[in-house]
Amino acid sequence: MSQRAKVRKAVFPVAGLGTRFLPATKAIPKEMLTVVDKPVIQYVVDEARAAGIEHFIFVTGRNKAVIEDHFDIQVELYDTLRNRGKTDELSNLQALQPKPGQTSFTRQQEPLGLGHAVWCARELVGDEPFALLLPDMVMQHEPGCLSGMVDLYGRVGGNVISVEEVPEEETHRYGIVGVGDDIGADGFHINAMVEKPTPGTAPSNYFINGRYILQPEIFSILETQERGAGNEIQITDAMLKLAEDQSFSAYRFRGNTFDCGSKEGFIKANVSFALTRSDIREKVEDDLRRMVSAL
Structure with a gap:
C-alpha cells in the first residue's frame, strides 16, 4: 500500500473520565464542556473536517452516549427552530453535523491507555493511514493544525506528528522529539522520541501536542504492545517501534494550543476564543480589563 494514500479517517479517543473536572464531569463528558458556545469535541471535529477528513471515529466509554447524540439529527429541536423562524441557528447546527455514515463509535472497555484506545479503532480504520486527534487539545489557528499536517504528509509521506x-x-x-533535517519551513525529520525525559536530557524543546498522522502498521504493534508508563499501553512506545521501519516527520504548529483537560487551559481557551468573536468581544474585553484592574 502506498504511504501517500489519502488521509480520510480520523480517530478521537473520548473514553476518559475527566476526573480533573469533577464535579462538572460527574454526568457530562469532559469533551462536551463548552468553550464559549461549542463543546470541546466540536472544535476538534471541525479541525478534522477542514483538513479533508471524511470519516470520524470515536473511541468512547461508559456514559458517553451524549457525544453520539450531539453528532446526530435532533428532529424536535430542528422543527422547533424552523417553526420559530430561527433560521440562522438552524443553519449553524446543520453545518456542524456530519453527513449520514460519516461517524462511527466503538467502545474502549478497559482504561488501558491511549495506545489501547487507538487499537480499539483498528477495524474501523482498516489498512490505510489515519489521523489521531486528542480531544483535550484545542487548537486556534487558520489554517488548522491538521490541515498543515496533511499538506506536509502529501510531500513527505510516512508518519507525521505535530510539535510546538x-x-x-x-x-x-x-x-519530546529530536530534530533531524529540515523539510521546509513547516517541518523536520524526527530522529528521536522520548516520553517525559529526565530534566537536562531532552533531545530538543519540541513537544508532541496531540495531533498525529499514522500508518496502519501501528495496529499490529499495538496488538502485542506491553504496558509502559502508568501501567498503560503507550502510543509513544508503539511509534518508537514503528520508527524502526518507517519515517517520522514533525510539523511545526505555530498557533495557540489549549489543554482543555486542565482547568487553566480550559479557561484560557474560553477567553481566547471569546476575544475572536465579533458578537461578544467588546463586552468580554471590557469586563476582563475591569476584573484585572480590581485585583
Whole structure:
C-alpha cells in the first residue's frame, strides 16, 4: 500500500473520565464542556473536517452516549427552530453535523491507555493511514493544525506528528522529539522520541501536542504492545517501534494550543476564543480589563 494514500479517517479517543473536572464531569463528558458556545469535541471535529477528513471515529466509554447524540439529527429541536423562524441557528447546527455514515463509535472497555484506545479503532480504520486527534487539545489557528499536517504528509509521506516549542525547563512534562533535517519551513525529520525525559536530557524543546498522522502498521504493534508508563499501553512506545521501519516527520504548529483537560487551559481557551468573536468581544474585553484592574 502506498504511504501517500489519502488521509480520510480520523480517530478521537473520548473514553476518559475527566476526573480533573469533577464535579462538572460527574454526568457530562469532559469533551462536551463548552468553550464559549461549542463543546470541546466540536472544535476538534471541525479541525478534522477542514483538513479533508471524511470519516470520524470515536473511541468512547461508559456514559458517553451524549457525544453520539450531539453528532446526530435532533428532529424536535430542528422543527422547533424552523417553526420559530430561527433560521440562522438552524443553519449553524446543520453545518456542524456530519453527513449520514460519516461517524462511527466503538467502545474502549478497559482504561488501558491511549495506545489501547487507538487499537480499539483498528477495524474501523482498516489498512490505510489515519489521523489521531486528542480531544483535550484545542487548537486556534487558520489554517488548522491538521490541515498543515496533511499538506506536509502529501510531500513527505510516512508518519507525521505535530510539535510546538516549550521552555527547556518544562520538557520533562511532555513527549519530546529530536530534530533531524529540515523539510521546509513547516517541518523536520524526527530522529528521536522520548516520553517525559529526565530534566537536562531532552533531545530538543519540541513537544508532541496531540495531533498525529499514522500508518496502519501501528495496529499490529499495538496488538502485542506491553504496558509502559502508568501501567498503560503507550502510543509513544508503539511509534518508537514503528520508527524502526518507517519515517517520522514533525510539523511545526505555530498557533495557540489549549489543554482543555486542565482547568487553566480550559479557561484560557474560553477567553481566547471569546476575544475572536465579533458578537461578544467588546463586552468580554471590557469586563476582563475591569476584573484585572480590581485585583
